Amino acid sequence: MADVCVIGAGPAGSVFAARMAQLGHQVHLIERKRFPRGHLGESLSAGVMTLLRAADMHETVEAAGFPAVRSVWVKWADGPRLREDASEKGVLVDRGEFDLRLLQRARTFGVQVHQPARVLEQNWDGAKWRLTIDADGTSKCLDADFVADASGRRSISPGRQTRTGASTLAVYGYWRGASLPSMPRIEAGQDGWYWGVPLPDGTYNTLAFVDPAWFRSAPGSTMSERFLGLIGRSSLMEECGDAELIAPVRAIDATPYLARDYVTPTTIQLGDAAVAIDPISSSGVQKAIQSALSGAIVANTLLRRPELSHAALGFYRSHLAEASERHRRWTSGHYREVADTCDRPFWRNRSPSRAAIEPPPLPAIDARALITTPMALSPKLEFVRTPCLQGDFVSLASALHHPRLAGPLVFLGGRELAPLLQRLPPGQTPLQIAQSWSNSMPLESGMAIAGWLVSHGILVERPDQGGARS
Template structure:
């Protein structure tokens, strides 16, 4: 029997667990990570959005994609609501990876950052006590007792620590299988069927993954191969065969309403699962890990900021869940417009779509006198400030998804407090020049204009705002 003491115990060595563990170690915490599977392992989620690279670079793991042999995506074939077309654009230019290799490299990054990795090992029991957690681990017949001040659940949909999951979309099952052959597709493909949707992904190891997303009440595994054959996923393919039979995985989106407490946190799929339509699962998992690492660091070291840290994490998950829910609903709605199946109706957005935001050209305002919108308010909001979560003043406006403190690394409230009624864009940039470069000041002014926080000063309105702007300087 072996005993370990640590600041944080992380359960799960996927992208979320590895990123969280590495960041917490970099912040000076001792970390033990428990992973039940041996790596490399085959895993779904091989299509990565462009933002994943930026996130990896931010934690010093920017070379993981290259080491994993990732393939760059130049375009995606789309057959959704207006016939087959090729989608080329920034949103299409992600990467395709072998998740077994990718996950193994991220876990190695955590190990090199000082994380003690137990693998393969299984957390048999997790018991809270007033100062933290006691975890009993089985590693190859050896029992290890871990005492941790904090427990992080990164176990995905297995939910090592339980919780309260609230479904945020229709129940969905993904049936998937891998194919081999000499004539497989080389580009990802997404397609809407009559009552299902399809996703095809070429993998760097030479296989091709076909996925079918269905309502679990209406389809069984024995029908799926026939559905794939009727779709365009294998169009033009010859000399191909299945590596193994189709398997099923739950793909229902949800959010955990107990995502963080004084001594525990959930990251990745343990906290939030978004609709697979966005292919953003890995990106969102790493994002929760990075924000979660600051939240955990705050809870461990700055108890006076406990409330702000917990509210920040919970609200950031709620906001992310709602944004993805609305986006997916609108995208499903586009397919539902030409399909009458319940599958599409259940997934389509029933909300009133937001008014489109027109992008304004800040140059058009060069000679305009500007003033702050009457709808703009300054509020106290929790946000990340370095290694901790703190309460800071933020901008609140109906056009923003939520309170905003920083834009492009610049803290906005101190800049806004300086504004006077009737200033022109260049005058504003010069006013801020002791805090930000003039070029940055003009860009921030453009951001305020585009989001409706700065508007043209009109006769009869400017004088009503003088007291408001004065109060901003307090």
């Protein structure tokens, strides 16, 4: 058992603390504010509840009865449309209540919570971290083998991060009224984009994402005037004549970045303390929880299997860097959609060329080719020993490296790929390949994996064969 201190009790901090306690460690969670406290990020993407289920923290959130997202009104490059979510897996939450419930659940796993509390001093003496904290006016000292920083953007100084996108400011305000929108709204404007979120308490949050320098020079002598001018240029508040702001307009930095040195043998950064993705992805909370879950396995490996420290550190570094780059490319594509028709600085500065964000397409393949075309492994494919998560630890496994893949790939559909492919004789059709795997998986699963490998250029038509191309 190791002593672990976690700084910050947002979603990343509470989930990490809970997982470390589940893994048998003694955990202290330090949070400077009293809960519940307000926070942006009230619209949660569909993957959040799946991740919370993996940490056994879903039931407390489900019990809150937060409303599901059934549809979103979208006005983007292709014009206004209603985007329906038949599965209703997205959730609209009161972040104060959401964060409080995660913290309370962490307590049930034995996490010791210090709140309100702030770290006054933190030093490494060569064997332990020594933390001095002010816990509601009382000074306390904590010793820790490992420290996790989940305190968000405020913990990152400008010199300790690499910006991964254009500077972005989120300006927002909360409204009340009798005729507020009942569903989220997303809209592209000329000089930024807008997001409206109806909240469980009947209020409505409107956000404008703009370039900071442009916003400072926008018409209006105060931030509120400039914000209201922006919102008036959108359709977020259409037919809301009786609505009124119920709190001062605020602004926060929403620039995406990747921190430097976000993991060492005795420390780790989680959530926004490690990586911030562009808000257009609407998955910041999901990404924070993902970093907490993977970070807990990394920390557990560093503490219990120091011989695998190099693999654990390498995994977390590559995992966050690849996730940051994947989101950057994805969001660039969304900005490009608008930039193609709106030649304004906001969109141009966020839109690389299509060649930079879209890999060249593979030749088409039809269903018959999956049955009749002899295949072989791509000559560009490599098998490389790569750190990956296996159970409660980071270990080394053989991964697929290929130009068509976003990063090293170990598992697909819950199956380890390298053992399946390294023994693969050339000349078999995808159907025959799937049949050869039938002793370890159903034929349908094998066909799905074989088809995916073909579509990503891992399996290619044998050079000496004619006919359908794959």
